[in-house]
Amino acid sequence: MIAVVGPTGSGKSDLAVSLALELGGEVINADAMQFYRGMDIGTAKITDAERRGVPHHLLDILDVTAEASVSDFQQQARALIRDIHGRGKRAILAGGSGLYVRAALDVLDFPGTDPEIRRRLETELQTAGPAPLRERLEAVDPVSAGxxxxxxxxxxxxxxxxxxGRPFSxxxxxxxxxxxxxxxGLEVDRELLRERLARRVHSMVDQGLLAEVRRLDAAGLRNGKTAPRALGYAQFLRVLDGGSTVEQAADETIIATRQFARRxxxxxxxxxxxxxxxxxxxxxxxxAAALCRTPPVLSPGVPPVLPGA
Incomplete structure (x- = not known):
């Protein structure tokens, strides 16, 4: 299994495509916001032309009203890995959603869900705010609370x-x-990345980000639990509401994107x-291709080394 990781704007998608062409592979998306149909400009979703004929999986699989699930992603990604490898190809994971990358790569089990418990807790959140819930979490799971x-x-x-009965942590x-x-991982010059991210946001505005957000708003974007929190979309929804200008939303998106890249x-x-x-x-x-051709080191915490390094 190959994974290309790093901060947003570092060129993960381009490298994944180039590796796929070099090694005979297919790409699996691990950017949670690129699961959503219609969220193209604001997520910098790779275009058909940029894919250069390489098959891409787990793009455009959800409506904006649907909730993304790491557990569902894990099942889908691993089924795809088995299928791709079974056809003699290389599976190449590409994306910056850290927990989703770990879900695909690591021994990682996810607890189930209970709709009734979830509804009750969400009702408490709406009526009393997050503070009482956080206090309760601090008592039973201080690691997660922090x-x-x-x-x-x-x-x-x-x-x-x-x-x-177990802490989430x-x-x-x-x-x-x-x-x-x-x-x-793609090692970046942080100042150059800051400049690139600013240019990318301005390019998104020029490509029609506001119009994209307007279309998605009509399709129920605000009713979603995951999609409306995406970088750029939350900021430009405020433009539609008259609470911000396009220029202010762009500046806020640049700041939020830089903070996200640091995280x-x-x-x-x-x-x-x-x-x-x-x-x-x-x-x-x-x-990168040499690393992928090197027999992997299986010991935890030991990355492979480039031949001759």
Whole structure:
């Protein structure tokens, strides 16, 4: 299994396509927001032309009103990996949604769900706000309480505790691949990335991001639990509501995207199994392909080494 990881805007999709052409592979999307049909401009979704004939999977699989599920993704991704490998191809995971990448690569079990518990907790959230729920989580799972800032995730952590009697944090195991894998991280110049992300947001505006958000709003974007939180979409919904200008929304999106890129780097940097390659190296493809041809090192925490390094 091959995974191309790193911050948004670092060129993961391009490298994944080039590797697929070099090695005979197919790409599996691991960007949660690119699951959604119609969310094209704001997610920088790879176009048909950019795919260069390489099959791509798990793009455009959800309506904007649907909730993305890591557990569902794990099942779908692993079924695809089996199918791709069974046809003699290489499965190449590409995306920056860290938990989704781990779900595909690692031995990772997800607790079930209980709609009744979920509805009750969500009703409490709506009526009393997140503070009482956070206090309850601190009492039963201080690790998750200290790590989770999103109210939706607090609800999920409490649901898991009520359902299983185990802290939500206990379901995040040690890093252990469920099958041999190599992770290639794209090492970026942070100042250049900041500039690239700003240019990309302005390009999205020029391509019609506001019109895309308007179309998706009519399709029920605000009713979704996952999609309306995507970078750019939340900001441009406020433009439609008259609470912001296009210029203000673009500036807010740039700031939010840069913050997200920093969080992604922190997440992937914490995984010692990632081999980092310079995103601007003229020999990037050759070095990445060499890593993929090297027998993987299976010991946890030990990344493969480039031949001759």
């Amino acid at each position: 790590r989770l800032g999103d109210a939706r995730r607090i609800v999920r952590a409490l649901e898991v505790f009520e359902l299983t 206990s379901f995040m195991p040690a890093r252990e691949y469920f099958q041999p894998a190599v992770q290639i 992604q780097l922190t997440w992937f940097r914490a995984d010692p199994r990632v081999t980092w390659l310079d995103w601007q190296d003229p020999d990037l493809l050759a070095k």
